[in-house]
Amino acid sequence: MTSRLLYYNPNLIAASGNHGLADVELFSRLFAVIDRTVSLVDRTHTIRLPIAVHSLFPLPEPRPFTSTFEELCDLRAAELLRRADELGATLFVFWSGGIDSTLALVSLLKHATSAQAANMVILLSQESINEYPKFYREHILGKLRVDSAVMFPSLLGGHHLVVNGEHNDQLFGSDMVGKLIVRFGEPVMHQPYSRDTFFLFFDEHVHDRETTNFYLDEFERLAAAAPVSIATNFQFLWWINFSMKWQSVFIRTLSYVPPRRAARITRDYIETNYAPFYCTEDFQRWSLANLDSKIKATWRTYKWPCKDIIYRFTKDADYRDNKIKRGSLYNLLLQQPSYNFIDEAMNFRREIDIRDYYQPDNSFAPAERIAVGKRPTALPLREELAVAQ
Amino acid sequence: MLVHSALLDFNTHVVLAISPRVAAIELLSECMADTLHAACVHHPNYVHSSFFAALDADEWPRLTWDLRERKFAETPAEMLTDEIRDRSRLAAGKLDVIDKMTDSLNIARYKVRTGIAMQEIVYLAKRTQALKFKESQYDDDLMDDCQLVVQYADHANVSLRQAADEILLKAKFDEEILVKTELLRLRYFGKVKEASSVDQLPPIYTEFLRDCCVNARV
Numbered sequence: 294m295t296s297r298l299l300y301y302n303p304n305l306i307a308a309s310g311n312h313g314l315a316d317v318e319l320f321s322r323l324f325a326v327i328d329r330t331v332s333l334v335d336r337t338h339t340i341r342l343p344i345a346v347h348s349l350f351p352l353p354e355p356r357p358f359t360s361t362f363e364e365l366c367d368l369r370a371a372e373l374l375r376r377a378d379e380l381g382a383t384l385f386v387f388w389s390g391g392i393d394s395t396l397a398l399v400s401l402l403k404h405a406t407s408a409q410a411a412n413m414v415i416l417l418s419q420e421s422i423n424e425y426p427k428f429y430r431e432h433i434l435g436k437l438r439v440d441s442a443v444m445f446p447s448l449l450g451g452h453h454l455v456v457n458g459e460h461n462d463q464l465f466g467s468d469m470v471g472k473l474i475v476r477f478g479e480p481v482m483h484q485p486y487s488r489d490t491f492f493l494f495f496d497e498h499v500h501d502r503e504t505t506n507f508y509l510d511e512f513e514r515l516a517a518a519a520p521v522s523i524a525t526n527f528q529f530l531w532w533i534n535f536s537m538k539w540q541s542v543f544i545r546t547l548s549y550v551p552p553r554r555a556a557r558i559t560r561d562y563i564e565t566n567y568a569p570f571y572c573t574e575d576f577q578r579w580s581l582a583n584l585d586s587k588i589k590a591t592w593r594t595y596k597w598p599c600k601d602i603i604y605r606f607t608k609d610a611d612y613r614d615n616k617i618k619r620g621s622l623y624n625l626l627l628q629q630p631s632y633n634f635i636d637e638a639m640n641f642r643r644e645i646d647i648r649d650y651y652q653p654d655n656s657f658a659p660a661e662r663i664a665v666g667k668r669p670t671a672l673p674l675r676e677e678l679a680v681a682q
Numbered sequence: 683m684l685v686h687s688a689l690l691d692f693n694t695h696v697v698l699a700i701s702p703r704v705a706a707i708e709l710l711s712e713c714m715a716d717t718l719h720a721a722c723v724h725h726p727n728y729v730h731s732s733f734f735a736a737l738d739a740d741e742w743p744r745l746t747w748d749l750r751e752r753k754f755a756e757t758p759a760e761m762l763t764d765e766i767r768d769r770s771r772l773a774a775g776k777l778d779v780i781d782k783m784t785d786s787l788n789i790a791r792y793k794v795r796t797g798i799a800m801q802e803i804v805y806l807a808k809r810t811q812a813l814k815f816k817e818s819q820y821d822d823d824l825m826d827d828c829q830l831v832v833q834y835a836d837h838a839n840v841s842l843r844q845a846a847d848e849i850l851l852k853a854k855f856d857e858e859i860l861v862k863t864e865l866l867r868l869r870y871f872g873k874v875k876e877a878s879s880v881d882q883l884p885p886i887y888t889e890f891l892r893d894c895c896v897n898a899r900v
Contacts, residue, residue, distance in 0.1 A: 304892065329896075419793075419855050435844040439851055443858035628790050628862045630869070630893045 297347035298650055300544040302633035303329045306344060311647050316343040316657035323508055325498040327533075328468075332541035337518040340511050340537075343655040344647065347637045350539050353574040355520045358582040362598045365575050370400035373568055374409045377454045382566070384413045385440075385448055386456045388433070389625075390424025392616060393458030396599045397570035399606045401456075402432065416442035420624050425616075427609060442625055449550040450557030452566065459542050459569035464580040465587045465596045467534035470527060474592055482527040482588065488513070490526060511656060521581050528584055535580065543569060548631045548641070555632070555641040593617055683732050688723045689773055690747050692716040696757050696766050697745040699773040700734050706780045710773055713875030717773075720747050727753050739774035743767055775880040779887045783870055786894050790863045794856045805853065808834070812849035820846065866894055 307321035307329065320343050327333065334346045360368075377384040386401060388394045401413065415437050422429045433439060448455060462468065473481060476494060484490075488509055496505040516523040516532055523532050547567065550558050580587075588595045593615060604613040632641040636650075687707035689699040698717060701707050711719040728734070734745065734754060743766050745754045796802075811828040818824050820843045825832055828846075835845035870890040877883055 302892075304896065419852065434848060435841065439847075441851065441854040441858050443855060444861060628859075628866055628894050630865065 296650060297345040297637050298634055299334075299347055299349060299540065299637055299639075300332050300548060300635040301344060301346070301650075302631075303327075303332060305633050305644070306647065314343065314647070314651065315659060316653075316655055317647065317651075319504065319507075319657045320344075320655075322499060322501075322504060325500075326495045326508060330545075331538050332544070333537045334540040335515065336536050336539060337515060339515050339518040341652065341655045343652055343657050344650045345652040348540060350543070352520065352536070353577045353581075355581065356578065358575075358578045360575065360579065362579055362583075362586075363602045365573070365579055366396060366400040366602060367404065368575070369570060369573060370397075370404045373454065373456055373570070374401065374405055376565075376568070377412060378409065380452070380454060380565070382452055382454045384409075384454050384456065385416055386413055387416045387442060387445070387458060388421055389417070389458065389622065390421040390428065391458065392596050392599050392603070393461035393571070395425060395428060395458075396461070396603055397456065397458045398432075399603055400570075403606065410437065414438045414440050416440055416445060416448075418442045418625060425612065427612070428607060431607070445546075445625070446549040446551050446629060447554075449547060449567075450554035450562065454566055454568060456568050456570055457546060458571070459546070460539065460571035460576070461596065461599065463535050463539050463542060464571055464576055465531070465599075466527065467530040469530045469534070470588075470595070471592060473526065473530065479591055483525050483590070485524060486516075486526055486529050491529070521584060527588065531584075531587065535577075543572060544635060548633075548635065549626065549629050550632070550641065558641070559639055683724045683729055684735070685722055686724050686732075686735060688720040688734075688747055689714070689777075690718040690720050691766060691769065692718050694757075694761050694766070695720075695747045695749060696761060696770075697734075697742045697747055697754070698766075698770045699739070699777050700737070700742055701777055701781075702735070703777075703781055703784070706777055706784065709780055709871070709875075710776055713776065714769070714773060720749070723747065723752070723754075725752065727751075739770070740767075742774070743770040771880050772877070775883045776874050776877065779874050779883050779890075780871070782887065783867075783874070783890055783894075786890070787863050787867055790866075790894065791859065794859050804830070805856070808849050809853040812846040812853075815842065815846045816850065866890070869893075 303321075303324050306317065307324055311321070312318040323333075324331075333340075333342065334348050335342070336348050336350055336352050338348070373384065384401075386394075386398055388398050398415065402410065405413065415433055417429070417433070417439060418441065421442070470482060473494060476497075477490060481490060491509055491512075492505055495508060496502060499505045499508070512529070512533060515536060516529060519532050519536070523529055543563075546569075547558055547563065586598055589597060595617070600613045600616065604610065632643060634642040634645045636642075684702040685704060686700055686702050687704045688697050689707050689710050690696065691698055693716065695718070698714070699707065699710060700723070704721065707721075708719050711717050723734070724732070737745075743762060744757050746757045746761070747753075748755055808830040811831050815821070815824055815828045815831055822842065825842070828842075831842060831846050831849060834849060835842045838845060838848070840848070870886060870893075873886045873889075874883070877886060
């Protein structure tokens with residue numbers, strides 16, 4: 294059986310050297326629409342990729358769900374504090390000053406005993422302080438142990454418990470919503486899903502009507518596989534993010550592990566010592582059950598339930614009312630060498646031969662597209678395809 | 683006229699590369715066997731003329747440097763061998779990659795620069811004082827020896843202990859930016875040094891760019 298990847302760097306999949314495989318090329322062009330940093334893995338198993346991937350995170354079983362977001366944050370914080378105690382491990386918490394990591398830290402502080410607070414180390418950077426100086430002054434400086442987040446890779450694989458604010462974007466929406474708003478204005482968010490709107494939005498980057506239509510066909514199949522009704526443009530983007538980016542977000546931090554520690558990143562490690570705060574099934578159930586609680590009418594209200602919880606702790610109305618989402622990790626991750634591929638045996642690699650992971654039975658293959666009644670691609674199948682098969 | 687350096691073939695003094703980036707030529711001389719760094723080749727005969735600065739890289743080996751006269755002369759045809767041309771092409775390729783990687787690393791380190799003269803010394807003194815204060819278990823009796831810490835505490839309206847801790851944290855931010863960029867410098871300058879053909883250079887630079895500029899998976 295072909296080995297499967299948990300994580301891949303799309304930049305390398307999209308490298309021109311791989312374009313001898315027509316379906317790989319067609320897949321690669323999708324990253325004109327989806328950011329090239331996202332290692333797409335479809336948790337619904339609807340869109341089959343031309344590279345063999347394995348999903349670690351099946352969609353949670355649906356069930357009636359009434360917990361509030363704050364209750365979930367409280368439960369998660371208590372569980373992580375307890376886990377650190379049981380492991381006898383220092384609790385390292387990434388704090389960027391953004392909404393996600395601030396809420397994670399607030400939740401931990403709400404529940405930490407003085408001993409547990411003393412066991413925490415807040416990982417931050419100058420950008421963290423710049424992003425939320427008031428919180429740094431009032432809740433971190435002089436009150437909590439701090440350390441620089443810049444060299445976080447050296448923490449990976451250790452005996453500590455590492456917590457970050459990952460996955461909240463997948464619960465609440467997508468950074469693509471911001472781009473959609475810039476292009477079409479804020480009202481477009483809550484309008485009924487419009488293929489025409491997304492055709493314009495995507496084709497401005499793809500520049501090929503047939504290919505754009507193919508991508509939309511695939512994403513509409515993905516939306517149809519959702520356990521909830523995807524009715525608006527906002528929900529369409531959220532669902533792509535929720536169903537296809539989850540694993541990428543979980544693993545991307547681990548891909549920066551230094552070579553001497555890579556062997557320590559095992560399945561057991563990631564289940565025990567690495568804990569993105571929002572990576573639980575209940576957070577996902579909340580997201581599925583609360584489609585109307587992610588954003589109001591304006592971009593400033595994105596993640597408003599999170600900002601309300603932070604406000605109740607800080608009484609900082611300015612942050613609640615005006616803080617907008619910005620990418621917080623960029624400066625932290627720049628200039629950090631990383632692995633480009635991680636397979637299901639937890640082998641970390643800088644390079645692979647794509648043919649070792651090629652999956653001919655995929656949604657991007659011309660035969661598949663003909664079989665489901667779509668127009669065949671104009672891209673020629675080359676000898677390599679036959680060899681790979 | 684900008685100061686220029688030349689990389690010479692050690693035996694023949696045929697020019698393999700010319701550049702105003704003196705450090706890059708020095709590095710090239712370390713990573714290409716049997717070469718020599720000729721510094722300030724503009725002086726004294728080309729102070730007002732820069733013909734060599736406008737040459738294409740493939741024309742460099744047509745020049746030979748006269749060490750005694752400090753002048754360029756035309757390379758005799760019998761010395762302009764394929765081997766010399768190949769070495770010059772490799773030097774030009776390495777020079778180009780070294781220049782671009784140097785620029786990228788310098789940009790990455792701008793966060794640590796302030797542009798204010800002597801500020802590095804101020805930061806170093808601050809760090810030294812803060813560390814001394816911390817290692818004394820925050821002994822207030824040391825205040826007279828830690829004026830920069832006191833100054834910062836007064837300015838930021840925080841305790842001396844908080845000021846010292848914050849100074850040390852910010853010093854670590856800067857240090858770690860240097861540490862991560864140093865790893866890139868070590869890794870990729872090392873690869874450029876080891877490259878034995880021009881063909882090996884583009885993949886090295888692509889990989890460098892990936893790690894330095896586009897690796898942030900967000």
